[in-house]
Amino acid sequence: MAATGEDVLQYGPGFLWEEIEQAWREYEEADRPDASEFGLTVTPRGHQVWVRSPNLVVQPSRA
Numbered sequence: 001m002a003a004t005g006e007d008v009l010q011y012g013p014g015f016l017w018e019e020i021e022q023a024w025r026e027y028e029e030a031d032r033p034d035a036s037e038f039g040l041t042v043t044p045r046g047h048q049v050w051v052r053s054p055n056l057v058v059q060p061s062r063a
Contacts, residue, residue, distance in 0.1 A: 026058075 008017045027033070033051050038058075041048045049058045 010017055030051060037052050039050050039054060041050065041054055048054075050056050051058055
């Protein structure tokens with residue numbers, strides 16, 4: 001992300017801002033897919049978010 005000169009303060013057990021930045025980098029690397037290119041598969045065993053194909057599962061950064 002481009003620096004804007006603004007500070008980000010984090011508090012708590014997680015690193016939310018780092019996760020947001022990582023998600024943005026992955027979105028950029030995937031050539032900014034349109035919302036229509038994302039999908040969700042739900043089964044009794046859980047759910048998976050994917051982009052462009054059910055074979056391209058989006059993994060959480062803390063998987």
